[in-house]
Amino acid sequence: MKPRVSLQDSALSNGNFSLRIAPVRSEDVGLYEAQVEYKAEVHSCLVELGVITVTLSPPSPVIENELLLMSCNSSHQASLVETCWFHNEHPGPTSKTFCSLSRTLSILHPAMSDAGSWRCQLRYSDKEIISATFNLQILGFDGPTNPVVYAAAGSAAD
Numbered sequence: 001m002k003p004r005v006s007l008q009d010s011a012l013s014n015g016n017f018s019l020r021i022a023p024v025r026s027e028d029v030g031l032y033e034a035q036v037e038y039k040a041e042v043h044s045c046l047v048e049l050g051v052i053t054v055t056l057s058p059p060s061p062v063i064e065n066e067l068l069l070m071s072c073n074s075s076h077q078a079s080l081v082e083t084c085w086f087h088n089e090h091p092g093p094t095s096k097t098f099c100s101l102s103r104t105l106s107i108l109h110p111a112m113s114d115a116g117s118w119r120c121q122l123r124y125s126d127k128e129i130i131s132a133t134f135n136l137q138i139l140g141f142d143g144p145t146n147p148v149v150y151a152a153a154g155s156a157a158d
Contacts, residue, residue: 001021082123
């Protein structure tokens with residue numbers, strides 16, 4: 001897994017033997033065991049790593065007005081109860097929430113207003129809730145709704 005894996009050597013003396021994996025990949029899913037020997041005693045802990053992935057079809061960046069499918073999948077084994085998508089979660093007119101049984105959200109005609117922070121949240125039958133956040137980029141025209149721009153003769157026009 002090198003060079004994606006590292007230990008915090010400076011933290012070992014404080015009893016922190018954390019493993020860092022960056023970036024995490026789908027194939028990293030599984031059970032990890034850490035063993036530390038201290039004063040002739042062996043201490044160990046088990047940690048299960050689960051992975052959640054968000055995929056876009058077509059891949060990012062998305063082109064304005066072309067069909068967009070966003071899918072959210074997790075390595076969690078329980079039955080999926082609900083998938084919710086949150087866009088720009090801070091309160092306001094651009095905030096949107098979509099919930100369904102499907103792991104996939106379809107946006108038929110994505111607009112520039114659909115760009116930004118999205119969070120997919122998966123809720124399972126065993127009460128586990130797993131989420132991932134990503135930034136959606138959309139290529140398009142983010143200008144005036146009226147494509148006519150007037151400029152004074154001799155000045156610059158953008």
